[in-house]
Amino acid sequence: MATVVQKFGGTSVGDVEKIKRAADRVYQQKQQGKDVVTVVSAMGKTTDTLVDLAYQISDEPAQREMDMLLTTGEQVTISLMVMALQERGIEAVSLTGWQAGIRTEDRHGDARITNIETETIDGHLEEGKVVIVAGFQGMTEDREITTLGRGGSDTSAVALAAALKAESCSIYTDVTGVYTTDPRYIEKARKLDGITYDEMLELANLGAGVLHPRAVEFAKNYQIPLIVRSSQENVEGTLVEEDASMEQNLIVRGIAFESSVTKITVEDLPNEVGSVSGLFSKLAESGINVDIIVQQVNQHNKMNISFSIHSSSLEETLEILDREKSTLGFSAIQHEDDLSKVSIVGSGMISNPGVAADMFAVLAEKEIPIQMISTSEIKVSVVVSEPDMVNAVEALHTYFELDERIPITNES
Amino acid sequence: MATVVQKFGGTSVGDVEKIKRAADRVYQQKQQGKDVVTVVSAMGKTTDTLVDLAYQISDEPAQREMDMLLTTGEQVTISLMVMALQERGIEAVSLTGWQAGIRTEDRHGDARITNIETETIDGHLEEGKVVIVAGFQGMTEDREITTLGRGGSDTSAVALAAALKAESCSIYTDVTGVYTTDPRYIEKARKLDGITYDEMLELANLGAGVLHPRAVEFAKNYQIPLIVRSSQENVEGTLVEEDASMEQNLIVRGIAFESSVTKITVEDLPNEVGSVSGLFSKLAESGINVDIIVQQVNQHNKMNISFSIHSSSLEETLEILDREKSTLGFSAIQHEDDLSKVSIVGSGMISNPGVAADMFAVLAEKEIPIQMISTSEIKVSVVVSEPDMVNAVEALHTYFELDERIPITNES
Known part of the structure; x- marks a missing residue:
């Protein structure tokens, strides 16, 4: 049976x-x-x-x-x-x-x-x-x-x-399933009928999923179809499985976002072997979670490193950097508060090279400046100012056709 | 160690x-x-x-x-x-x-x-x-x-x-140990330094002990010295062990008592093989706990059976007996309420045949009528009217020298 x-x-x-x-x-x-x-x-x-x-x-x-x-x-x-x-x-x-x-x-x-x-x-x-x-x-x-x-x-x-x-x-x-984005903030969010493991994993890691990333990884490894559904209402949920063909018209499956992001820039770090790892090892030792990292090499064999952290880690991060300033050999630290991260996720991106460009264009049209960018095969994240966050999500949600319901066939 | x-x-x-x-x-x-x-x-x-x-x-x-x-x-x-x-x-x-x-x-x-x-x-x-x-x-x-x-x-x-x-x-x-009798009712109750397994077992079965009878039996079988003591106050407790020589001057170690006893008398039951077991099987099937049983054979091959139950079982017991009256073949049922049971317990009784007689004499002197009697090797129980209960216990407690503290040597 x-x-x-x-x-x-x-x-x-x-x-x-x-x-x-x-x-x-x-x-x-x-x-x-x-x-x-x-x-x-x-x-x-x-x-x-x-x-x-x-x-x-x-x-x-x-x-x-x-x-x-x-x-x-x-x-x-x-x-x-x-x-x-x-x-x-x-x-x-x-x-x-x-x-x-x-x-x-x-x-x-x-x-x-x-x-x-x-x-x-x-x-x-x-x-x-x-x-x-x-x-x-x-x-x-x-x-x-x-x-x-x-x-x-x-x-x-x-x-x-x-x-x-x-x-x-x-x-x-x-909740009744996995949504295109957080329905508590974005009115036009809609429940997905299906999503792939990889997309779910990206969303889960972005904190937007109702599933723990470990469980999604496990399900992917063993190819177990997951169904996310409501325990209180007897309605269809969201099917999580490998099949990338489902809902294939959707290039972007979901949009995750989070506030309380702080960007830190370390200036004029010596461009030597081990200087980058030295910086981030010190932070890792203290349990500081670093998210996006952007590196920029200057003239004179120096570089600027920018990275994002949760705002609650700001004070501790600054203390650590201050303490290690002479060892690491950088000249100054800048930080910018009140930022947020907005990410589009979808396995359709793999075969659509223009998705990131589209995203930047949507944000430019809304006059939302981008502070940082990070990409993976099925995800593009940008850091924008916190007051722009919901605007950005709504514009992207509409542009990537997540507002309207598209019929799909589940092959379970 | x-x-x-x-x-x-x-x-x-x-x-x-x-x-x-x-x-x-x-x-x-x-x-x-x-x-x-x-x-x-x-x-x-x-x-x-x-x-x-x-x-x-x-x-x-x-x-x-x-x-x-x-x-x-x-x-x-x-x-x-x-x-x-x-x-x-x-x-x-x-x-x-x-x-x-x-x-x-x-x-x-x-x-x-x-x-x-x-x-x-x-x-x-x-x-x-x-x-x-x-x-x-x-x-x-x-x-x-x-x-x-x-x-x-x-x-x-x-x-x-x-x-x-x-x-x-x-x-x-x-509580701080095992007492000669229930200190909540009898002011003169005193904590025992020692008591034997058998005495403890009788007291535990009489509901007067702080230990479960199963545990006492287990301890006796494996000869594990038990110590009953307070978890809140750092004082000596009561040692429970085999050694009958401890506190040897004490013939009676403790007095247990309980109220809400009812005596039932079944009259003119046929004096045949199986009639007594027939009566008590019916009660056991319904989970009625029968305590003391007294049998008295009349002329004409009939007998009267009296037994004690907890008063809360009276109604059910009467119903069962009523239903089984013709099968069992008895003529009438009597019952007496508002009774109590008082028991003296002590392994010293084994070598002192007059203890039961002394007990009856003490009660007679106090003009307390005895309704039923039950004895074991180290216990004598009597059923008396409930208003007499505390009087009976106090008189016995004094007579059997439990009021005063007697020094003993623990051999643990």
Whole structure:
């Protein structure tokens, strides 16, 4: 029988009523004659409550013990979800991460799944049961309980789908699918019927996606079709798969944007081997996340390096640069605040070399100056001033024909 | 190095402050150069909250899923306790029931421990760590999570003490030890320095003990000295062990009592093989707990059977007897309400045949009529009217020299 994997996030199982509604979604899939494996997260704010308890006891709780503590959250949900299914007359069984055979590397707080021993799940599926698995958690070879870190439940679901050779993996969430851009800010945003893994990955990495990049990568590696859909409303979601031909008329699939961007320029850095890596190693050591980097060589064997960071890292970045000024040998630092990043994403760009130029033309027409540019095969990002951000997104959304609905055929 | 096992019940780890105080107790033992294994229950009302969640979803949640749900309670406590110890500079590690090697029979909600694989605990102890184990829970051979039912954490602690050949097992609770009688009702009650397993077992079965009878039985079987003491105050507790010589001057060690007793008399039951078992099987099938039974054979091959039940079972008992009247063949039912049971317990009775007679004499002197009598080797129970209960206990407490403190030597 065809197996499907589903995942319900914390907001989708946030209280007893939502758990019951999620159970209805599981029931629907089961009624369609599928073998169903469902991954659930901890209920709503449970994790926050547990973290708070830990910090009442210790300022620096050991990561092993945090894993021990936090994994109880999903264990509560799996049992309640099974009870809700049994109330609906569905045979179901709950499994913790370790019971479900999810093995991870020996690392707490952010472990990666090494393999999944599916015997236990297979046995229950053969008996016709729905299997409810605790997401976000696994076990090491030494029988230590581990957590998978951020986006862990998505990863659990996709990894299970891969191990069980499931026909699809549905990610139930509090939005109805993947949108061309953030509907909270851009009125004309519309839900996509389909998107490729690579596009989803770019959007996820830009923070615009509802999926964790790790889970998308996993799905791409194992070619698991992902479906992003609503746990509360019974509507079609967005299908994420390899097939680049779907919606082929769309060159750009989505537009991501973020504010609180700061641009830093380091002037007159010596143009020597190791000077660029020296600069960014110092920042990386302090956990400063550097995004776009632009290099410009001057005369006199010197160069200017500009890079963007999140505005909250500005103070620390300036301190580090100040401290390392003589070692690195640059002459001055400039910074510019109140910037934003706007990115267009679409695998159609690969065969359309003029997309970046079109983007710049759209922005020029709106008289929006571009501060920085960064490109990948399926993405172009520009840094513009923050007051221009929404204008830029709206203009690009319209230009790249994202405003109107274009019919597509899903080939799932 | 000598190993000690400790157990902290739900009220002793009821909130963050209490967990910290419990950690202080663990710290003290560790400082005395012991290898320490500590069993903890779920925090205070956690179990009730989880049960409530389950019943919001299902009127009859599956026992397997209740086990899955409830075992998270202790898992939370073990991690917080370890954090509290680490804050005090003590190396510690938390283990769930299954990680600690606690294996149980294949039965949910009320499983018995079949054996304990101590390798994991031994390994941590060798590294000098304090091991914090989740009480109340274990795992079957099929890797199913089980709970041990009522008194489960006490049982976990004693079973671990037996498996680890611990020199003692301390049960930390919200009272300072075992008392001669219930100090909430009898002012002159005093804390005992020592008591035998058998006496403790009688008291525990009479509901007067702070320990679960299962745990006491386990301790007796493996000859584990138990210490009942306060988790909040640093005072000496009560030592429970085999040695009948301790406090040998005391014939009676404790007096237990309970109200809400009802006496039922079934008249003119045929004196035939199977008629008594027929009567009590019917009651047992409905879960009616019968305590004292007195049989009296009349002329004409008939008999009267009197037995005591908890008053809350009266209505159901009468219904059952009414329904079965013709089958059982008795003529009438009498019942008497507002009774109580008073029991004296002491292993010294075995060699003092006059103790029961003394008890009856004390009650006679106080003009307290006795309704029923039941004896065991180390216990005499009488049923008296409820208004006489406290008078009876006080008179017996004084007569059997429990009011004054008698010095003893602990041989631990």
